[in-house]
Amino acid sequence: MSSWIAWPSRVPPEVPVPEYNNAFIIAAFAVTWLAVIGYGLHLRRARQAAEARVQSARSALGGGA
Amino acid sequence: MESVVNRAATAAPMASREVRWTTVGVAGLVLLVAAQVYGVLTSPPDRDMGHLQKIMYVHVPAAWNAMLAFLLVALASLRYLWKGRLADDLLAASAAEVGMLLTGLTLALGMIWGKPTWGIWWTWEPRLTSTAVLFFMFVAYLILRTFVDDAERRAQWSAVVGLLGALNVPIVYMSVRWWRTLHQMQSSPMTLDSSYTWPLRANAVALMLLMAYAVAHRYRSALMTQTADELMDRLALKGTPGGSRA
Amino acid sequence: MPATAIPLNPDPGTLALLADGVTRRYGRRWALRGANLAVRPGEVVGLEGHNGSGKSTLLRVFSTLIRATSGRASVLGHDVRERPDWVRGQVALMTYHPGLYDDLTARENLQFAASMLGRDASGIDAALDRVGLLRDGDERVRTFSSGMQRRLSLARLLMQRPRVLLLDEPYNSLDRQGVALVNEVVAEVVRGSEGGAALIVLHDRQSAGSLLDRVEVMFQGRVEGQAEPELPSASEMLAELAS
């Protein structure tokens, strides 16, 4: 595994860690959840469209099939 | 060509499969929340990055699962070319859609991580650059699908495009890596501290479950649409002895 | 059940062409909706029908150019989907496109065909002579009239030495001698080769003259009947379908 992901390494307890850039952390998680929920909605819409199509096909075929 | 109509007629096993996939989806969602909370609360801040390290828990799983989605596209494409079943093409398309989302997410998160860490939004790093290439290939694949009307032609063409794209991914990765190492010294690889591994793994598994659910869900919607089309075909061919599929 | 020439349980081995319930969809439109047709060796069969009734599509299915969405088609007893390459060696398709290269001369076009077919070039002059283009052999096809282009594609067809002819409106833009030439070639192929047969899409039955053994009529993607049919009107047909 190489560098750029900046794999977190040792954690020296005595070094005080600067608390910066919380906005970026929040943004990252927010974007992730936006993607998860957004795609979930897309999935539901696709399913509804598919079901509607099956329904209309069935009814066009005369209820049965 | 198999008949999706006949498959849909056996509704009972289909329904139980649906329940099983829903379980996977719910489990993935719950695990994702749990793993994120666990990771954010328990893992100590990194020496250099501080709490920014926590972006890793969403970024790296997205990248891993994007690769997985691409593998799925390649395998489904290969199987389509081998067996000629239209369902495999729909599976490849479903995986490609989820893969495009995941590569897009990986890129967005990479930027969000890069800006505070290095002060730049974009870095020409092999992994990130390969992911970008992968993203473009997913997009091209999905655009190709919208440009072709005939189902069989669309399936054959996109299977071929998916397969060639899969061949290209390792070559792109290697070439970008060489390109980078030639241009600047690569920083020494670091080992991941054990306090980060478990949250990372849990997050990756959670996202994988969600991805599997999403692909399965999208795939079944596509199958349903095809079922509807086949029912309409029956109508169009009503009373024809040749109406049954060969 | 539409009246067709298909015998019950046709043995494809004894037929030059067989379509059994062939369907073909383009996007959402059905070009063929279960076409049945049988052509015996030695037969010359005409195919008539409105525009869009599926005649050209059926010819293309037989030629392996288009795959049937469902159903079965065979040429000289071999399934077009299972042995496409063999079938391509037996049939010749002539469409309304001449299918020539405009910037090549007539002779070069035939030379290309000869190379692709694995024939030597010695037959080219004879073929050109046969279609009356020997003097124009070194002219570019771009300068040809449409009748001359059609003659040239007939010359290519001759070089192919097919056993089964699939001709899509072959008389278009041909003069009287051209029409006679087409008929000569058809007769030659059908009588001259074992299992030879021809399926000809036509609008004008006069041109084929006494060549035709029978005429089949297509309507809305099916072969609906033989000889002089009273075509049912579209609305009647739809009413029947809806019932």
Place this chain on the structure above:
Amino acid sequence: MSWRDDWRRVRAVALKDLTAERRSKSGLNAVTFLGVLVLMLFGFALGPDTESLREAATGAIWLAILFSGVLAFNRSYQLELDGGALEPLLLYPGSRWSIFAGKLLANLAFVGLVELIVIPVALVLFHVSIPDAWAAQLGVTLLGTIGFVTLGTFYAAMSSRSRSREVLLPLLLFPMMIPVLLGAVEASTSLLEGNVMRDAGAWIRMLLVYDVVFLAAALAVFEFVIEV
């Protein structure tokens, strides 16, 4: 069908394409002109500074080739589509990969001719003197061109027969071209600079692998692309 038959078909397709191209002429001139135009634009974009021009030369050459070459590939199938010639072409019995191989050879010749003009013009415009290792440079150019033309000819078989072909071809082709671009540019640059601190050999091997992989893959799956 023996290999000899296949080779005769390959040669026939290539000769036919090249003859048609030679007779119509306008295509090669226009494409070459576009390549030179792209080079000019790069010159303006990079500024008159000799040093920066020289550094960017190989990259500019390859982008000019990519942009002009992509126009050639659809043309090669347009030739078949215009008079309905694709149908008889597909109806000749025998292997279909030979059609692809023939078109590939013709396109290689076409792009090679474009390069014959574009590269010398670039050397002049970007103040690059002919390098000592010019033979190796030619080899790199050839390897890069083979990879580019292979996939270009392959994807054009699809794009030329689909809607909005003008967009589709670069969309499919360019992401696949990244290894070729990197390999060719890096190898050329390192050769130009006398191979200092760089290893042209690794890039050349990469290009070689790329060409072999995609040539084999394209020949193997071309049947699926042209079949329906």
